[in-house]
Amino acid sequence: xxxxxxxxxxxxxxxxxxxxxxxxxxxxxxxxxxxxxxxxxxxxxxxxxxxxxxxxxxxxxxxxxxxxxxxxxxxxxxxxxxxxxxxxxxxxxxxxxxxxxx
Amino acid sequence: xxxxxxxxxxxxxxxxxxxxxxxxxxxxxxxxxxxxxxxxxxxxxxxxxxxxxxxxxxxxxxxxxxxxxxxxxxxxxxxxxxxxxxxxxxxxxxxxxxxxxxxxxxxxxxxxxxxxxxxxxxxxxxxxxxxxxxxxxxxxxxxxxxxxxxxxxxxxxxxxxxxxxxxxxxxxxxxxxxxxxxxxxxxxxxxxxxxxxxxxxxxxxxxxxxxxxxxxxxxxxxxxxxxxxxxxxxxxxxxxxxxxxxxxxxxxxxxxxxxxxxxxxxxxxxxxxxxxxxxxxxxxxxxxxxxxxxxxxxxxxxxxxxxxxxxxxxxxxxxxxxxxxxxxxxxxxxxxxxxxxxxxxxxxxxxxxxxxxxxxxxxxxxxxxxxxxxxxxxxxxxxxxxxxxxxxxxxxxxxxxxxxxxxxxxxxxxxxxxxxxxxxxxxxxxxxxxxxxxxxxxxxxxxxxxxxxxxxxxxxxxxxxxxxxxxxxxxxxxxxxxxxxxxxxxxxxxxxxxxxxxxxxxxxxxxxxxxxxxxxxxxxxxxxxxxxxxxxxxxxxxxxxxxxxxxxxxxxxxxx
Ligand SMILES: Cc1ncc(C[n+]2csc(CCOP(=O)(O)OP(=O)(O)O)c2C)c(N)n1
Numbered sequence: 001x002x003x004x005x006x007x008x009x010x011x012x013x014x015x016x017x018x019x020x021x022x023x024x025x026x027x028x029x030x031x032x033x034x035x036x037x038x039x040x041x042x043x044x045x046x047x048x049x050x051x052x053x054x055x056x057x058x059x060x061x062x063x064x065x066x067x068x069x070x071x072x073x074x075x076x077x078x079x080x081x082x083x084x085x086x087x088x089x090x091x092x093x094x095x096x097x098x099x100x101x102x
Numbered sequence: 103x104x105x106x107x108x109x110x111x112x113x114x115x116x117x118x119x120x121x122x123x124x125x126x127x128x129x130x131x132x133x134x135x136x137x138x139x140x141x142x143x144x145x146x147x148x149x150x151x152x153x154x155x156x157x158x159x160x161x162x163x164x165x166x167x168x169x170x171x172x173x174x175x176x177x178x179x180x181x182x183x184x185x186x187x188x189x190x191x192x193x194x195x196x197x198x199x200x201x202x203x204x205x206x207x208x209x210x211x212x213x214x215x216x217x218x219x220x221x222x223x224x225x226x227x228x229x230x231x232x233x234x235x236x237x238x239x240x241x242x243x244x245x246x247x248x249x250x251x252x253x254x255x256x257x258x259x260x261x262x263x264x265x266x267x268x269x270x271x272x273x274x275x276x277x278x279x280x281x282x283x284x285x286x287x288x289x290x291x292x293x294x295x296x297x298x299x300x301x302x303x304x305x306x307x308x309x310x311x312x313x314x315x316x317x318x319x320x321x322x323x324x325x326x327x328x329x330x331x332x333x334x335x336x337x338x339x340x341x342x343x344x345x346x347x348x349x350x351x352x353x354x355x356x357x358x359x360x361x362x363x364x365x366x367x368x369x370x371x372x373x374x375x376x377x378x379x380x381x382x383x384x385x386x387x388x389x390x391x392x393x394x395x396x397x398x399x400x401x402x403x404x405x406x407x408x409x410x411x412x413x414x415x416x417x418x419x420x421x422x423x424x425x426x427x428x429x430x431x432x433x434x435x436x437x438x439x440x441x442x443x444x445x446x447x448x449x450x451x452x453x454x455x456x457x458x459x460x461x462x463x464x465x466x467x468x469x470x471x472x473x474x475x476x477x478x479x480x481x482x483x484x485x486x487x488x489x490x491x492x493x494x495x496x497x498x499x500x501x502x503x504x505x506x507x508x509x510x511x512x513x514x515x516x517x518x519x520x521x522x523x524x525x526x527x528x529x530x531x532x533x534x535x536x537x538x539x540x541x542x543x544x545x546x547x548x549x550x551x552x553x554x555x556x557x558x559x560x561x562x563x564x565x566x567x568x569x570x571x572x573x574x575x576x577x578x579x580x581x582x583x584x585x586x587x588x589x590x591x592x593x594x595x596x597x598x599x600x601x602x603x604x605x606x607x608x609x610x611x612x613x614x615x616x617x618x619x620x621x622x623x624x625x626x627x628x629x630x631x632x633x634x635x636x637x638x639x640x641x642x643x644x645x646x647x648x649x650x651x652x653x654x655x656x657x658x659x660x661x662x
Contacts, residue, residue, distance in 0.1 A: 026226055026238065033230050073411035079235040079255065 134181025137208025162192020167528020183221030198515025294425030318345030319383020490546030520549030558608030
């Protein structure tokens with residue numbers, strides 16, 4: 001988590017990205033490698049298949065950062081990423097998940 | 103899908119058949135255990151010529167040379183493990199320069215993946231960040247979809263490398279094939295936004311000091327003629343990135359040649375003064391822009407690129423147009439007013455006169471610039487010019503009169519020493535009617551020196567011009583300029599006898615140092631057919647000038 005303390009980290013603005021992706025081995029690697037190669041930490045990840053399982057939905061919680069717009073464009077270029085939607089930190093998916101981390 | 107008679111084929115045979123159907127006639131690689139089924143099938147192909155490289159990196163760059171010369175996806179093959187890892191540099195190089203490449207690798211059988219089997223490496227994982235897309239193929243059936251798709255992806259939009267990793271059992275699996283997929287071709291691009299184009303045209307029409315900044319995308323898109331026509335119509339002084347050289351003939355009245363780190367003073371000065379920068383298929387690379395905040399500080403920016411992620415990546419554009427630059431220029435040109443722009447063009451002409459690119463020794467073939475010019479004097483625009491990486495590369499970029507798109511093959515983004523010889527071989531294989539010249543250095547040539555024998559075996563018309571300064575010249579220059587002349591690890595203590603080395607590999611040779619009439623010797627060597635090494639000594643202290651120090655503003659050039 002770089003040199004940022006936990007407290008500072010909490011204070012940072014968050015964004016939630018919602019991705020529709022093809023569901024096969026390696027897709028998650030493609031997605032997270034976009035962030036890791038830029039030393040851009042992913043704070044939270046959630047992924048589940050949808051419908052018949054041929055696609056999945058990935059939720060990523062990341063810090064708001066000047067690079068986020070570029071990240072979204074790069075994600076959109078990935079062959080296995082079908083759509084990217086950007087939400088604010090208020091999105092409830094991670095809040096509800098937080099229950100499991102208590 | 104067209105109906106055909108049913109055949110029982112192995113995955114390996116399917117791969118070869120799909121490559122044939124794709125129109126692949128030459129490919130390069132090195133066999134090994136995990137790709138032997140494909141090699142066995144390839145041995146039965148009467149259509150495909152396999153060029154045996156002597157290192158997989160060589161195979162990758164041979165394929166790149168074919169792709170760069172023709173614009174079509176080219177293929178390289180390697181086995182699993184070390185075969186695949188040896189390909190990585192050539193793949194990464196293709197990614198940074200947007201070259202359509204299809205790399206096919208063998209993998210250990212599926213059941214052994216993840217067991218640290220002999221020559222198992224995670225090729226899929228290793229190539230995620232350096233490919234446009236990659237596949238680990240699960241079944242022979244999947245090949246029917248994956249192989250055409252790999253070609254489609256490599257060629258579509260912004261071109262790039264695609265890797266297909268095929269486990270050995272998938273290559274050996276027999277299936278019935280009754281219909282074949284269509285070959286993969288580039289997807290059509292959506293039409294560019296007409297309203298943005300109208301805004302761009304208005305900006306060009308209103309600008310007083312506009313400049314056109316061409317990047318490699320202009321070459322990839324086949325838009326060079328349109329770009330030149332736009333420049334002529336609207337009176338736009340034009341600069342090119344390293345990747346775009348040849349898009350506009352350097353001796354065109356509107357050309358200011360290459361911009362950036364080793365651009366002429368007049369070029370960087372003109373950019374410093376422009377009030378509108380029209381970037382076409384260019385990505386604001388740091389070697390082109392210098393310190394970004396100080397790049398074209400007075401200019402509004404129109405940015406046209408096929409890759410939407412490039413718009414605003416480095417510099418925010420006032421108008422950003424996503425689209426194939428050829429389609430965009432086609433729509434833009436009619437909306438742009440014809441203008442003479444006498445004031446701005448005469449000012450640029452005065453900058454050119456006051457601060458030209460200085461090329462001392464240009465008339466003396468025993469100097470670096472003079473040698474490059476003497477080579478050009480022996481050839482016409484049909485020749486293809488490849489380089490390695492270092493001072494020689496920059497000198498050729500500055501001094502060679504490049505006039506044709508795809509005439510110029512150089513490793514721009516990755517800057518890979520060892521690129522030149524195999525890329526030249528690939529270009530010569532793809533276009534055997536051309537003379538292919540490879541300017542190289544005594545450092546770079548040794549990085550893929552083994553491909554001398556590939557060139558000799560294939561009898562390609564490659565002329566290697568070795569500019570021997572007994573050093574890693576560009577490093578020597580940087581240590582001289584920026585590290586207090588502490589020359590370390592850049593001066594060679596031992597050097598091979600390059601003439602003997604090349605002869606040993608089966609090359610004809612000429613040592614210009616020993617020729618009383620170097621021009622005549624050059625003319626003879628360049629007009630003969632077949633692989634030839636032309637060796638010339640260069641003074642170690644010669645520098646590439648002018649130079650913008652890394653991180654400095656382009657207007658603060660050193661020397662020149
Ligand atoms: C594979 C690789 N390793 C290291 C470098 C760093 N590098 C850039 S230029 C250069 C020297 C090149 O020497 P040479 O080929 O003799 O060309 P010269 O500069 O002398 O013309 C080096 C080491 C590189 N570009 N590529």
